[in-house]
Amino acid sequence: MKHILIILFALFIGFNGDAATLINDTEIESGIAKIVVPIAKVANIPEDRLKIYIVRDDNFNAFVRGGEDIYVYTGLLKQIKSPNALRAVLAHELGHTIGGHMVQIAERMQNEMIRTMIIQALGIGLMVAGGNPSAGAGVMAGAAGIGQQSMLSFTRDEERMADDMAVDLMVKAKQDPNGLIEVFDQMRDLHGAFEDRINPNRINHPLTSERLNNAKTKIRNLKTVPKKSSDEVAHENQDYEILRAKLIGYLDSDKTVLAHYPYKDKSDSAIYARAIANMRAGNLDTAKTGTQTLLKRYPKSPYFYELLGDIEYQYGHYDDSIDAYEQSLKLSNNAPQIETALALVLSERNKPGDSERAGELCRRVILNEPSPLAYWILARVSSGATSDWAMAEFYKMNNDDKNAKKYAKSAQKKAKKDSPEYIKSGDILKK
Numbered sequence: 120m121k122h123i124l125i126i127l128f129a130l131f132i133g134f135n136g137d138a139a140t141l142i143n144d145t146e147i148e149s150g151i152a153k154i155v156v157p158i159a160k161v162a163n164i165p166e167d168r169l170k171i172y173i174v175r176d177d178n179f180n181a182f183v184r185g186g187e188d189i190y191v192y193t194g195l196l197k198q199i200k201s202p203n204a205l206r207a208v209l210a211h212e213l214g215h216t217i218g219g220h221m222v223q224i225a226e227r228m229q230n231e232m233i234r235t236m237i238i239q240a241l242g243i244g245l246m247v248a249g250g251n252p253s254a255g256a257g258v259m260a261g262a263a264g265i266g267q268q269s270m271l272s273f274t275r276d277e278e279r280m281a282d283d284m285a286v287d288l289m290v291k292a293k294q295d296p297n298g299l300i301e302v303f304d305q306m307r308d309l310h311g312a313f314e315d316r317i318n319p320n321r322i323n324h325p326l327t328s329e330r331l332n333n334a335k336t337k338i339r340n341l342k343t344v345p346k347k348s349s350d351e352v353a354h355e356n357q358d359y360e361i362l363r364a365k366l367i368g369y370l371d372s373d374k375t376v377l378a379h380y381p382y383k384d385k386s387d388s389a390i391y392a393r394a395i396a397n398m399r400a401g402n403l404d405t406a407k408t409g410t411q412t413l414l415k416r417y418p419k420s421p422y423f424y425e426l427l428g429d430i431e432y433q434y435g436h437y438d439d440s441i442d443a444y445e446q447s448l449k450l451s452n453n454a455p456q457i458e459t460a461l462a463l464v465l466s467e468r469n470k471p472g473d474s475e476r477a478g479e480l481c482r483r484v485i486l487n488e489p490s491p492l493a494y495w496i497l498a499r500v501s502s503g504a505t506s507d508w509a510m511a512e513f514y515k516m517n518n519d520d521k522n523a524k525k526y527a528k529s530a531q532k533k534a535k536k537d538s539p540e541y542i543k544s545g546d547i548l549k550k
């Protein structure tokens with residue numbers, strides 16, 4: 120089993136370059152969607168149009184593009200004090216969109232960043248791209264400058280308007296607008312630490328304390344301030360802590376994980392983060408024990424089954440890994456990310472029927488939510504024109520035009536004219 124990880128490692132590592140990385144994770148994306156849906160609704164963005172993207176970057180940042188594509192940085196997700204504060208940040212970003220503030224230069228930089236983005240899944244996908252966090256270091260450094268810039272390219276007036284809009288959206292959605300105050304308090308602490316190294320553009324940027332006062336005044340003048348019951352808040356916070364634990368477990372060093380989640384902490388989130396970190400470190404028995412504790416507490420969680428599947432895969436127990444992913448798939452309503460993990464292990468086990476099932480799963484993923492890994496697995500479990508075309512798509516998604524065209528040419532030679540593989544390979548050759 121180490122074999123496939125090494126091949127994949129080499130393939131994916133070659134692409135990293137200075138591109139930014141998008142993290143593809145159903146559990147985290149749907150968790151954030153739940154937080155943002157209420158404000159998106161009152162901003163007239165239908166739930167099914169809303170798309171959450173997670174940018175692997177340690178900056179405290181988020182932006183909205185085209186009105187319904189929301190990009191949130193892992194730095195913000197890991198550090199933000201509460202889900203309601205996160206909601207306020209996203210309300211502020213939607214405020215820029217509604218106000219039409221998208222400064223051209225920011226849009227251009229964002230487009231450039233998105234064009235070169237690499238998609239990476241957590242779980243098996245992250246192991247593939249190099250389980251150790253330093254593998255992503257270059258990536259993060261490359262993206263950092265861009266992230267900082269886009270946050271700074273709004274004017275003082277635009278920031279104030281977006282803050283006002285954030286309060287309005289929160290109130291309209293029956294959410295506590297004090298989430299915004301929480302964010303400013305936190306930003307003030309963050310900025311304080313970096314005051315010397317601030318970009319000169321920041322001269323245009325309204326000071327956090329000024330924004331804090333504006334927002335406070337605005338909230339004070341409201342007729343009523345929506346407040347949720349303490350039970351509701353506790354529940355929402357607990358759900359969010361699971362997402363935060365997953366990000367920290369996968370993206371941070373063992374030391375950081377244990378600093379956040381020491382062994383005496385027996386909460387769900389602490390056990391989750393430590394199980395993930397232990398799996399990454401190869402302490403599979405400890406990882407499995409933790410995961411089984413979580414499954415005892417939550418026998419219907421698709422994501423704890425997913426983790427169990429990841430761990431069994433690392434052991435080389437393909438049958439157990441496949442059983443766990445099958446459970447996960449059922450409970451998650453066929454999440455593409457879990458279909459991909461299952462396909463990968465099937466392609467590795469390679470018993471009679473495994474290739475066919477893996478191929479089917481990959482085709483479903485490609486239809487719903489294409490990812491480089493799904494194309495790579497499809498290429499692995501098929502042959503001839505299909506395999507070459509899938510490799511061409513894999514390289515195209517990784518912005519490697521040379522190899523994409525090479526494989527597209529080869530696929531066209533093997534494919535029947537007017538077959539789907541022939542036509543799709545033709546599309547790649549045209550660009």
Ligand SMILES: [Zn+2]
Binds near residue numbers: 211215278281
């Ligand atoms: Zn702003």
